[in-house]
Amino acid sequence: MNFRSFLGNHATVRHLQEAVASGRLPHAILLTGPRGAGKYSLALALAQTLNCLDPQTSNGLPDACDICQxxxxxxxxxxxxxxxxxxxxxREDLRDVDRKDTxxxxxxxxxxxxxxxxxPQMLVKxxxxxxxxxxxxxHPEKGQRKIYIFPQSTFMSxxxxxxxxxxxxxxxxxxxxxxxENxxxxxxxIRSRTSTLHLPALPSADLEQLLAERHPDWKPERRLLVARLAEGAxxxxxxFNAEAYTASRKDALLLLRTAVAEPDHSALFHMTETYRAGADGQQKTQGLLRALYTLLEDMMLLQGGMPGMARNVDILPELRHLADNVSFEWIESATHRMAEVESGMRRNLLRSLSLDALASRMQSR
Ligand SMILES: [Zn+2]
Known part of the structure; x- marks a missing residue:
């Protein structure tokens, strides 16, 4: 991953390359941007460029070869x-006394x-x-630089x-x-001692263009869906795993349909039964909850008269039908029910049980 292969945000990339070229690269850089914007990839591209054994150029500016040792x-x-x-x-394999200090x-x-x-605290210690x-x-070897990267700058005091x-x-x-991220x-x-560079979210149209290059086999409808769901990252x-998302969304829709329109309890039972305990089930449930969340958000946008911002663009008519049958408060409270299922998952309840409970609690409005 060198500068040349970095996607989007050309101005920021160029700015970094120019700083390297002029020998004025700041010693402390704060790189901000949404999750998935490429902050970490760009940091590594910079580290490569500063240590490359066969330095290259792209757009007439320093870049890494990406293949040297x-x-x-x-x-x-x-x-x-x-x-x-x-x-x-x-670290888990260490003796207790060593693990504590590692x-x-x-x-x-x-x-x-x-x-x-x-x-587990997820803080830099x-x-x-x-x-x-x-x-x-x-000191590094002559002509090379030392780079320290904090992928997520959350520090203990x-x-x-x-x-x-x-x-x-x-x-x-x-x-x-x-x-x-912010x-x-x-x-x-700390902020005042760093130079800030921003990697903003890309417009949905740019992501669609990118996806058209990467996945020429995808239908425009799918490219639009993924571009919207990626939120600029x-x-x-x-x-983005579009197949997994569509599968989760199918189950989420069934859950919503059962709660809102035509209850089909046997279909619901068959669906929730496929969500089992264990790591796989947890991942599957998380996928379903994420999909359900985007559906509820889109229903809110449709109710609010902002269909242009909805993300599940390929199923808007169905979402509109669902949104027409519930109140804003219902959507809000369904979102709260979801938070309960998530916290139940953290306490390791049986997944299928919590999903059934979610469906029936959503129904009792
Ligand atoms: Zn190299």
């Missing part, structure tokens, strides 16, 4: 979820350290910043304080990249 090693941090899962698993860090190349939020402080004292010291005087060869996620004291649009 350094580029390849850095790129293997791209699947962050997988790397974090490996690190968590390795923080999650991803380092696939000596010059690039990724500091993800540490589970002071132990991770201490590793950074220790690591940043070692002790960690934030420790980080401030690094941000005050980073060595000239070091760059810290703080990624966040600048307001960070303390003002390139990563989400590209990796």
């Amino acid at each position: 350094n580029c390849t090693q850095i790129a293997s941090a791209l699947d962050l979820d997988a790397r974090v899962a490996e690190a968590v698993e390795a 923080r999650i860090l991803i380092q696939t190349h000596p010059n690039v350290l990724v500091l993800p939020p540490d589970p 002071v132990g991770q910043i201490r590793t950074l402080i220790h690591n940043v004292q070692h 002790e960690a934030a304080n420790a980080l401030l010291k690094v941000l005050e005087e980073p060595p000239e060869y070091a760059h810290l990249l703080l990624l966040a 600048p307001s996620d960070l303390l003002a004291t 390139v990563g989400r649009a590209i990796s």
Whole structure:
């Protein structure tokens, strides 16, 4: 993933490349944008470009080759979820006493350290910043740079304080990249020591265009649906599993239809029965709840006279029919019922039981 292959947001990408070219890349960068906008991919593209063994150009500006040893090693941090899962698993295998002091860090190349939020609290902890402080004292090889990436800049307060010291005087060869959905996620004291770059959500039309290039076999209707559901995030649009979504949405629609219009309890029973306990069932239920949520939101938009903002564009007539048969309050309370099912899932109740309960509670309006 070099700059050249980064999708969308050309101005921000160009800005980074120009900063590299002029030797004025800030030492602390806050990269903001919605989930899936490509913040982490762009951070790794920058890390590659600063350490590439066979530097290239794109649009006349510095870029990485994406194939040399350094580029390849850095790129293997791209699947962050997988790397974090490996690190968590390795920590589980440690003795109790060691596990307590082991923080999650991803380092696939000596010059690039990724500091993800540490589970289960999902906050960056002071132990991770201490590793950074220790690591940043070692110079990289001549001509190379050290990059520290926080994929999600949510810090415990002790960690934030420790980080401030690094941000005050980073060595000239070091760059810290703080990624966040909103600048307001960070303390003002940290924010003021960084240069902010924004990766905004892309317009739905741009995502459709992108999907047309990536998936020429898709019908325009599906491209429009995925573009709307991705909410401006390139990563989400590209990796969107349309089949899984449509399957979940089919079940969500059955649930809604049963609750609103024509109760078909045997169909409902057969459907909820396929939602079993365990990790698979949990994932399936989450998919259903997500789909149900988009349907309820679209029904609200239809009631509010804003069909142009609805996301499930391919089934609008059916949604309109459902929306015409319920009140705004009904939709609101259905959304609350969903939150209850979600918290039930966290307490590990039998999924099918909670789904049946959801359907019948939605019905009793
Ligand atoms: Zn390279």
